[in-house]
Amino acid sequence: MTTKLVGAPVARSEDPRLLRGEGRYVDDLGQDAYEVAVVRSPHAHARIERIDLDAALEVDGLISIYIFEDLPQRLQEPLPLLIPHPAISHGRTQYVLANGEVNHVGEAIALVVAEDRYAAEDAVERILVEYEPLPAVVGPELARDAEHAVHDDIPSNVAAHLEQTIGDAPSAIADAPHRLSFRLDIERSASTPMETRGTYARWDADDQRLRLYSSTQAPTSVRAAVAAYLELDLAQVECIAPDIGGGFGVKIMHPWPEEILVPWVAKVLGHDVKFTEDRREHFVSANHERSQVQWIEVGFDDDGRILGLDVEFVHDHGAYIPYGLIVPIITSTQLIGPYKLENYRVTFDSVYTNTTPVTPYRGAGRPQGCFAMERTIDRVAAHLGKDRTEVRAVNFLQPEELPYDFGLMFQDGRAYRYDSGDFPGSLAALKELVDWDGFAQRRAAAQAEGRLLGIGMAAYVEGTGVGPYEGGHVLVEPNGTVQVSTGLSTQGQGHQTSFAQIAADELGVDVADVKVVTGDTRRFPYAVGTFASRAAVMSGNAIHLAARKVREKALRIASEALEVDAQDLELAEGQVRVKGSPDTAIDLNVVATMSNPLRYAFDEAARIATQFAQPGDPDAPPVADDDAPGLEATDYYSPTQSTFANGMHAVEVEVDPDTSDITVQRYAVVHDCGTLLNPTIVKGQVLGGVAQGVGGALYERMAYDEHGQLQNASFMDFLMPYATEVPSVDIDHLETPSPLNPLGIKGAGEAGVIPGSAAIAAAIEDATGITIDAMPITPSQLHDRRLAAASSTS
Amino acid sequence: MTATHGTTTRTAAAHERVEVTLTVNGTPRTASVAPRRLLSDFLRHDLEMTGTHVGCEHGVCGACTVLLDGAPIRSCLTFAISVDGRELTTVEGLAADDGTLHPVQQAFRDHHGLQCGFCTPGFVMSACGFLAENPDPDEDQIREGMAGNLCRCTGYAGILDAVKQAAGAFAGSATHPCEQHRVDADATDGHDREA
Ligand code: FES
Ligand code: FES
Numbered sequence: 001m002t003t004k005l006v007g008a009p010v011a012r013s014e015d016p017r018l019l020r021g022e023g024r025y026v027d028d029l030g031q032d033a034y035e036v037a038v039v040r041s042p043h044a045h046a047r048i049e050r051i052d053l054d055a056a057l058e059v060d061g062l063i064s065i066y067i068f069e070d071l072p073q074r075l076q077e078p079l080p081l082l083i084p085h086p087a088i089s090h091g092r093t094q095y096v097l098a099n100g101e102v103n104h105v106g107e108a109i110a111l112v113v114a115e116d117r118y119a120a121e122d123a124v125e126r127i128l129v130e131y132e133p134l135p136a137v138v139g140p141e142l143a144r145d146a147e148h149a150v151h152d153d154i155p156s157n158v159a160a161h162l163e164q165t166i167g168d169a170p171s172a173i174a175d176a177p178h179r180l181s182f183r184l185d186i187e188r189s190a191s192t193p194m195e196t197r198g199t200y201a202r203w204d205a206d207d208q209r210l211r212l213y214s215s216t217q218a219p220t221s222v223r224a225a226v227a228a229y230l231e232l233d234l235a236q237v238e239c240i241a242p243d244i245g246g247g248f249g250v251k252i253m254h255p256w257p258e259e260i261l262v263p264w265v266a267k268v269l270g271h272d273v274k275f276t277e278d279r280r281e282h283f284v285s286a287n288h289e290r291s292q293v294q295w296i297e298v299g300f301d302d303d304g305r306i307l308g309l310d311v312e313f314v315h316d317h318g319a320y321i322p323y324g325l326i327v328p329i330i331t332s333t334q335l336i337g338p339y340k341l342e343n344y345r346v347t348f349d350s351v352y353t354n355t356t357p358v359t360p361y362r363g364a365g366r367p368q369g370c371f372a373m374e375r376t377i378d379r380v381a382a383h384l385g386k387d388r389t390e391v392r393a394v395n396f397l398q399p400e401e402l403p404y405d406f407g408l409m410f411q412d413g414r415a416y417r418y419d420s421g422d423f424p425g426s427l428a429a430l431k432e433l434v435d436w437d438g439f440a441q442r443r444a445a446a447q448a449e450g451r452l453l454g455i456g457m458a459a460y461v462e463g464t465g466v467g468p469y470e471g472g473h474v475l476v477e478p479n480g481t482v483q484v485s486t487g488l489s490t491q492g493q494g495h496q497t498s499f500a501q502i503a504a505d506e507l508g509v510d511v512a513d514v515k516v517v518t519g520d521t522r523r524f525p526y527a528v529g530t531f532a533s534r535a536a537v538m539s540g541n542a543i544h545l546a547a548r549k550v551r552e553k554a555l556r557i558a559s560e561a562l563e564v565d566a567q568d569l570e571l572a573e574g575q576v577r578v579k580g581s582p583d584t585a586i587d588l589n590v591v592a593t594m595s596n597p598l599r600y601a602f603d604e605a606a607r608i609a610t611q612f613a614q615p616g617d618p619d620a621p622p623v624a625d626d627d628a629p630g631l632e633a634t635d636y637y638s639p640t641q642s643t644f645a646n647g648m649h650a651v652e653v654e655v656d657p658d659t660s661d662i663t664v665q666r667y668a669v670v671h672d673c674g675t676l677l678n679p680t681i682v683k684g685q686v687l688g689g690v691a692q693g694v695g696g697a698l699y700e701r702m703a704y705d706e707h708g709q710l711q712n713a714s715f716m717d718f719l720m721p722y723a724t725e726v727p728s729v730d731i732d733h734l735e736t737p738s739p740l741n742p743l744g745i746k747g748a749g750e751a752g753v754i755p756g757s758a759a760i761a762a763a764i765e766d767a768t769g770i771t772i773d774a775m776p777i778t779p780s781q782l783h784d785r786r787l788a789a790a791s792s793t794s
Numbered sequence: 795m796t797a798t799h800g801t802t803t804r805t806a807a808a809h810e811r812v813e814v815t816l817t818v819n820g821t822p823r824t825a826s827v828a829p830r831r832l833l834s835d836f837l838r839h840d841l842e843m844t845g846t847h848v849g850c851e852h853g854v855c856g857a858c859t860v861l862l863d864g865a866p867i868r869s870c871l872t873f874a875i876s877v878d879g880r881e882l883t884t885v886e887g888l889a890a891d892d893g894t895l896h897p898v899q900q901a902f903r904d905h906h907g908l909q910c911g912f913c914t915p916g917f918v919m920s921a922c923g924f925l926a927e928n929p930d931p932d933e934d935q936i937r938e939g940m941a942g943n944l945c946r947c948t949g950y951a952g953i954l955d956a957v958k959q960a961a962g963a964f965a966g967s968a969t970h971p972c973e974q975h976r977v978d979a980d981a982t983d984g985h986d987r988e989a
Contacts (some may be wrong), residue, residue: 011904013913014911015908016899018892018908018911019885019895019902019903019911019914019918020845020889020895020899021843021844021845021846021885021886021897022845022887023844023911023912023914025847026842027844027848028838030843031839117835118828118830118831146917191946192946193910193946194846194910194944195910195912219954224988237962243911244910245849245911245912246896246909246910246946248946277950278851279852477979490913493909537851544971611827619799681906683906684947684948684952686950687949688909688946688947688948689949691950715849715852715854715855716852716853717946720944720946722853722940722950723950723953723954724938726950726951728951741795752949785983
């Protein structure tokens with residue numbers, strides 16, 4: 001019997017190629033393409049008075065320059081508001097090139113096409129743009145104060161206001177024995193994948209077809225958008241997401257201005273054209289996330305049970321709102337975490353600022369929500385003098401209460417209903433993993449040496465695998481190779497391996513015989529995209545369902561050929577064989593050949609399927625009415641709701657008493673994402689997420705000044721953690737299968753990042769006694785807080 | 795607003811060019827390049843060896859790391875003309891001709907030291923240079939030694955484990971950390987040669 005591959009730590013099949021330097025990222029393609037560079041606004045807010053191209057036209061190697069007025073009418077329309085929501089009263093999106101006004105540093109103004117990027121940048125430097133600077137609105141609070149407007153016709157700066165409620169929070173809080181209220185802030189950060197954005201287009205004038213390669217998390221939607229803007233049939237456009245050097249959310253945004261402009265220019269010029277963003281451009285013109293100011297009011301009883309929670313927050317979505325309200329909606333629902341809240345009210349304003357737009361970055365609103373909820377629980381515990389894990393425990397939803405419907409609407413417009421999970425079990429595992437109860441002793445021992453230790457924890461629930469659907473196609477070729485494809489794209493998650501495991505299990509073949517293609521609209525044109533920890537859940541299950549259909553077809557064909565009841569057959573070792581007597585078998589590739597009735601024996605193997613070799617029933621058509629030639633199938637997975645993963649992190653930090661330097665000493669993760677497809681890959685996802693969580697808590701921030709200038713737009717100043725900044729992490733996996741899908745899986749892609757800021761803040765607070773209500777925090781900020789606290793108590 | 799619209803001009807490219815001769819992965823190469831051409835662009839776009847990646851072009855991320863006469867450098871901070879007459883090793887120069895992975899590459903595979911793979915060539919080259927310099931590092935030295943490269947995917951744990959394994963592998967191997975992996979005549983199964 002073939003051993004089961006789902007759940008096994010199968011080595012990644014993508015690795016040898018990538019390790020040898022044979023990856024194919026967008027900038028590795030199109031060596032003969034013209035390259036583009038973009039004139040970008042140096043101002044956060046300005047009117048464009050004049051653009052003078054004369055000096056640029058002298059540049060050697062220049063091909064052409066385009067500004068807004070040069071564009072065809074369709075390209076002069078604003079980019080789409082991708083996810084409309086009825087609460088968006090004032091939606092604004094950007095133009096592919098600025099139409100007389102710029103609203104953030106980095107906004108595209110002119111497109112230069114040249115023989116190479118050097119020449120294109122030479123020309124960019126010589127383009128003279130005269131601006132009339134306008135007041136810049138920076139930060140969520142100034143936006144809401146509305147002294148100045150980002151968009152003239154939206155004086156309030158508010159794009160949307162949304163409220164959701166469970167029960168009656170204000171009355172519950174008013175009646176509660178204890179009440180607290182406070183404010184909690186999270187600053188801006190960004191995905192910053194190691195590969196920046198890139199788009200490469202080829203227009204084939206003979207075929208009248210466009211091929212687009214883009215470093216995108218949503219190739220099918222990029223294809224559709226490009227077809228719409230270029231006024232082409234979908235059939236004329238194909239979009240391929242080749243190897244992608246990380247996404248983490250930013251590459252779900254689409255279409256970027258360059259994703260429309262590059263294919264348009266390729267068609268206009270009849271020449272390949274490529275855009276490869278540089279790092280500085282990525283900082284200012286690729287989207288950010290996280291910035292929120294949140295006010296909390298909580299009422300609770302003597303045990304710490306939360307009786308009512310009232311949350312109001314302002315979400316800074318930057319200059320435009322292309323991705324709708326996804327991030328704040330996720331905050332406002334996922335904030336609840338593993339707790340039973342019967343009285344909850346959340347309201348938010350999503351506001352415009354003169355900064356780079358905000359769309360999801362791994363975690364997508366959850367780190368802010370987790371920070372709000374977990375810091376609230378810690379405050380409740382501190383107020384009552386209780387252990388922080390005890391207060392969490394009294395508020396947990398119990399396993400037998402699940403599925404649990406909160407009566408809220410989630411980011412997919414569907415019910416916010418937890419499907420399964422064991423929160424008390426997760427907490428017990430975490431306390432054991434980090435030795436929570438032994439911490440008092442460790443602290444005392446450290447104190448005796450004059451060292452400051454602190455411990456903190458944070459819990460989250462993550463809605464993963466959001467719809468509407470993904471599909472999978474599985475085909476067994478007559479040579480025995482199994483071809484699998486799905487429409488969404490891959491940015492390092494190892495889908496080539498994990499999806500092959502799923503198909504191989506169902507078909508009883510060697511995993512090495514399964515070839516997986518993702519993110520290529522030529523192979524699978526229907527898809528939604530890779531985001532919200534959904535790829536494994538959605539495409540994994542779709543591929544499982546498609547492989548199951550192929551399996552059934554193989555059993556049927558083999559059953560006829562072997563004259564054995566299908567129930568007595570199994571698929572194993574590349575054969576369909578009789579259970580218990582494996583010598584009576586037929587190779588799966590032969591079944592594949594037989595599945596396609598032939599006239600022509602183009603090779604020796606094909607002879608068995610030709611018309612005289614396989615006469616069959618003279619009264620039945622060679623291909624039955626309900627059948628199709630080929631050993632292949634397509635299926636889709638489309639769930640009624642998301643599946644909810646959960647987990648908890650605990651962190652021990654040491655704070656240097658003299659310098660306030662913060663060191664993470666221990667980092668423990670308990671994680672439940674249902675059935676594990678490949679534990680090595682899941683562990684990698686968690687570890688990568690934790691590193692981003694630590695970076696977000698201690699190092700990374702987008703430092704805008706009051707003029708809307710990003711002060712740290714390079715890796716020299718935006719401090720992404722190196723190996724020396726990331727702690728080692730202990731992980732314990734629980735597996736509570738999801739009842740919602742056949743594989744029982746939940747998403748794992750984002751979880752690692754969610755509780756980082758909340759848990760690290762709690763640990764710093766525990767070490768120093770300083771209330772931590774804003775993250776990230778630097779040693780110098782902490783030091784100032786400690787000095788201030790010391791002087792106010794002395 | 796005044797502007798010249800969609801203008802197309804072509805002036806004869808009259809860039810100054812300089813001839814460079816160097817050895818890349820053991821093969822002599824000669825090319826004429828503009829003096830301002832970065833070594834990273836020269837490798838990627840003139841020699842079309844795209845295994846060397848570019849993540850920042852300001853010397854911080856290490857994705858562009860190659861070995862110059864055996865020592866790691868940032869190819870994004872190096873002009874192509876400045877390596878005239880020198881010897882370069884890139885990620886393409888490590889695996890055996892039949893595709894068998896070099897011990898550093900194999901260690902990254904064994905320890906899930908890569909996800910998207912974009913930072914990987916830089917890490918692999920840095921690790922080769924580091925291990926040549928320090929063949930028997932302890933864990934802290936490995937962490938320090940690998941702290942010149944950024945990875946946004948892995949959280950580094952697998953990378954550090956990989957470098958540790960590679961250090962051990964060189965102890966009993968004929969391969970120098972900076973040289974192409976040679977396959978013993980009796981071990982040429984090429985098991986890692988894939989697509
Ligand atoms: S590209 Fe050279 S160090 Fe980042
Ligand atoms: S593996 Fe993706 S950046 Fe390192």
